[in-house]
Amino acid sequence: MKLKNVMTLALAAFACAPLAEAQDAAFKAIVLLPGEKGPQEVTIASVDGKGGFQYVKRGTAERYQMNTSACGMFFIPTPAPLAEAWSDYRSGDNAAARKGFAAVKKAYAPYAALPNSPAMQAAMGELCCAVRMQDWKAVKALSASFPVPANMLLPADQVRLKAASIIGGIADGAKSEAQKKAVTELMKQKGVLKQTDAETYGWLRYAVADACAAEIPADQLQGTIAADKLKLANEAIDNFCQCVMSSHSATRPLPENALNRAIGLMWALPGVKEYAASAPTPMTGPAWASAPANFKDAVALANYLKVLYPAQKGSAPNELADKLAAFYYNARQGSSKNKKK
């Protein structure tokens, strides 16, 4: 284990101290204007939505016209409220983050059409929060009224926006075939797959899963899924599981919800609750070996939920997951003895 010179690292952040100023109320950018030797901070007076902007130099009142593409550098420092919203977002406090993003989006709306502008970032952050919070109506509304055209977004965000509009279809009760088609068509578009981040891919799987599950009558979801709906149910379970795994544990609420819904569907598969009614607790090796595959997978999903998404303070008890997880049997036990050395 190596530890670098602590002070060297700690002090590196102070090399450019002169440029670090408090954020003014006015919207400022640091630009390297054509013909200038070094960057300077200017106040953005207006933007034209096509990369063009008017600026005012420090200590002057005169407005100049410029285009971001003509600048040797066009950098917008992150406003503190936006940084705070991102921090909340990355810390998992989606409600606070969403509120923060909404405020930033509103405050910086006039300057939205600048590259990677704070309003643009905030709008995307707000949309992501809405998805994570499963507020499908908001997702639909936010994706439909995104403040800038999609082509101005970063490549990964462009895909996010499209994915959000698909998952927002949940608000309208989208059908499985339509959702599958929308996802397939999105993925078929050139370059989209490489620009899709894991969380966004998880959204798409969730969208398909939700649409499949929505076609199963409620009484069957509460009771036992009929034979003609088993294909849909399995498709829903598989897509929920893909959503969970796609997140690779980076985010919590949506995968957790997907996992819970997959468990609910597994429970409604024929034979699962019937087997659970007579299964021994805890399970023994022979009982586990002869138990139906769907029962075992329902139990494994419940155990996974309890281990990797432990109940948070104040959350409601998850009776089904608790009930199923009680049957968990570690089929791997003793397998080290069988491993080839």
Added chain:
Amino acid sequence: MNSYTTAASVIAAMALSLPLVCQAQDPLSSLTQVKALSKAGKVQEAVTLCDKVLKRFSNPKSATARQFAYVLPFYAWEKANCYFQAKDYENAYNAFKAFTEDKRWQDPSLQALVKAKMPSQPEGYTPFLTYGIFQMGNCRYKQGIGDDKVKGDPTKFADAITCLERYLGLLQRNKVSATERKQKMDGSVCFLLLQAYLLKPEPDFAKAAEYLEKSRESRGRVPDSMAMDGLNTIVNVALSNPDNVGWVYKLIEASPASYNLDPARAGRNANKFLNLANKAYKLVDAALDENNTSLAADAARSSAALFGLVADTASVRSMLSAQVKALGKYNRPMPDRGAGVVLNASQARKLLQSYNQIATDNMELDGFAVLGNTTMAHAMGSNRLAKGGFQVVFDRYGQISRKNDAGELQPMRNTIIFQLAQLSYATGDEAAGVKYDGMLEGEDMGEQNKTLAFNKMNRLLKAENWAEVIPAAKEVMEAFKDDTKNKFYVSAQYTIVAAYYKMGAIQELIQSATELLEGGNLAPGSGKERLTPAQVTTYKSMTFYFLMDTYTRAAKEDPTMRDKALAVFDIYAKEFTSTDMKENPLGPNMYFSALANLMNRASHSQDEAAAAADNAKALEYCKHICANWTEHELYPSAELMAASIILNGKDDAAKPAAIDSLERCADAALKLREGKGLATAANALFWLYSYSLDLERAGENEDARKARVKTYIERFWKEADYEGNAYALQASALQLIRAESKEEYEAAIKRNQEVIAREATYAFKHNTTNPDLEKTINTYVDGYVTGSEKHLGKKLTLEEKAQHFNNFAGIDPADKYTNAIFRMALISSMNQELAALKDDKAAQDKLNNDIERTFREMTNTFKPADLTNFICVQVGDYLVSYVGKFAEPSSKTEEIATAVTYYDAVLERKQDMVAEATLGKANALAFSADAGQQQQAVALYGQVTGNADPLISGPALQGLTTLHMRSGNPNEAIKTARAFLANRANTRGRMEMNLMLGQAYTESGDTKNALLGYMNLFNQNKGAILYSAQACQRIMEILWKRNTPSSGDRIKGDFKASDRWNAWSTGQVYVNQIRKAGIDKKITPAERDEFNKVINAVKKYAADPAVQAEDKANKAFKSRLQK
């Protein structure tokens, strides 16, 4: 670099403004020299020089010393710094300690002097006084962790903690210099403390957590690299002790902002996160193996938390591109204060390049994070999540690759497809499993080839592709050839046996099953690679069953195979003694197969005692099934067989028990699921209806018995009848025969009509024929005609009969077979009527004309071209059978010719039924009186006597023998009869052939063989009156004709009775035996005729004087002997 980092840089700056005093004694130039020596690695020289200067200018009496005293703290600091740079942390610690504790440097006047002398450094050396405390802690920390050359000494962390906590206290109380305050080192110090607390001999995670939290709240950002070092420490220390594993998760969750970075920052550390996550995952794996579920859960949470930190390639590239674009040509660091980061275009470009390369090489780290999580979910038992994960990897990172030891990119696609295939099967998605397996066809998957081979075998097995499953199973055996007790190897062996069984490959099945049963691989073992006892039981019992059933099937060709089937059963029964279905799952099947074999052997046995023993054994097996497996679906059949054995046995007293068996059989069969037992129930109820009238039950009078019997036929129609019911036709016919009143007659006629129509339609739809249809139609035609007169008082006219039978309700007009049978049945009925008209010549002529007309109509209606090959042969056979009923069949030339046209139609088409048609045509022509046609028949018979099907070759030999006899060719008849009898597959008509052989020998003059043959038949089948009586007659005739007189002397003991006395005595003894056994009371009219012939012959021979005299002498001699 900050100007306060080294004293040398400060002094170097000062030197420019200070007067040059003395080169030799110049403390400033010496400090520059110290720095140069230190940089050159000459630490000791640098330190010596510092000491020299300190000593020289420490004398308060010296004016020079006093003049330059204000620079001495810088030498003292630089001395410590030299040791620090040289990684001599012990001396550095001491030097920093000496510095911070040196009272001279605490002197405010000295500090003021330095500040005055050095206006560019407003705080002078004051920051060193507190910063030295940090450096002391830092030295101890570095001693604690060690480095590549020096092993760490964890005991040093205690000092490190003391110093660092002291310094942190100063920082937090604002007791440090302004310069230090500006540096905002709180977070960094917290991180060092966090690590020190974890790395000390007894890690203190609670304190570590406290400092992690403090680092978040502290002023100033913790550099990412430091955060990573901290994380590294956390993970490594935590994973080294099971009690601490959960801390990784807790610490990361407690301080998300420290690690949950924006993609561009996280992207720099993704590889580290991934490595740490994998490290934690290995612990999950080991803990699961050890069944330490608590540790596994902690490690899983920790591993997942780390996998979750791995930045996503798409997001990283997107954000880095944005940064590069925003910073454009500006290559210097650009702080983004709001975000708390310093951006750097060249670094961002470099990192973006790396990520672009990662994407090009298909080595996306997030892909590996998904894979890691997937593997973990699988290890934790979730096939669904594992399938989901592999699906995500397949869809999103389809070409994901890793570098092998040689640094080459190695695609993982096949491994992922392989996993998807396995998991698809495991989660019941067979189609997906097949799809993914198909993608790997022809790929070299190393060890996984074994699984692929096994999957392929299973796939073919499920598809019941028996021909291809055998080579697939052999591939599995080849893959596991080094471990023949491996469950996959044995499973493949078993699959081969099962496939041969399904294919009906008798020899191959016998060989493979014997190898499996006797090869020693079929044994339970421990471990996942071995068979469980339950699997061994299943494989073994199934193999026994396959073997036994195969021998049973082979017995149709070779009756000796039945003995082998029973021998297999004996071995099985010794091994599988339990009646528990878990331990003996095929017990009922095996016992049932055994009893069926025994009954079959008994029915074909010429040895009455052996047959009786077989039947007794079969009954015992029936009872074993009935006593132990009443829930099994073979139970009703076992009851049925028990009833059959009892009913066909000689023990009349036992027969009422058969009724009980049949009742239990019907009840149980009707309870079987999905109507599986309907046929058995129908059989039982039909037998109950057939036999029960003659079987008395204790305490039951005749009326009660009749009422009970009536319930059987009611239940038969109500509970056990169905389309295609094999017993329906017989039951309806019997009901008609038993009709005693007008109501019963009408009900029976109605039932017959319905059943005939239904079953004829069923057979027609299924392009088959029902042999009972003909019998039932005959019964119906007869019953309908006679019943009409008897119960309704109406004699039907020919027109009425034709109207009824030729347009029978419910019979499809296109069903030529059934309609033809009706026509023939009508003709039969008319013939019977004709026979009854003994003296009424006019009526005879009329009826003869009617018969002729009806037959002509029939043959006109049903042209061979209209009929299928099968029906042509059936109609032809029917005509031949019809002709055969006449005393002079050869007189029926028109019928013979018509029959030949039906057979010829089949022979001309040269499709199926050719052998049957050849045989039928030969039989037809054999009836002809024309020598040419007889020769033609001989030739036709010759074509089929070698046919593999005994149902063709047997009757052909019978027909040929009969023809040879009829055409006076007994020597040829002997050959063909012997050929018939030599083939044990010819089970029907053996006794007739024995009689014919005897006749042929007689006609050829070989009385010795004739007698021998008759004697065998006579002695072995006395109970079969029809044959034994005929054999007896022939023996008597031959002996009577041979007429060898008696010879020898009674007293001497060489007396031989005369042939004629023997002829008489043979008949006499036979008649007495039959009468004594009471058999003569139960014989059929045909048997009665033959038996009466023997009685008549005995009477006739007994009247012969010579016989009487000899018999008298015999009796007298016996009488004398008794006296």
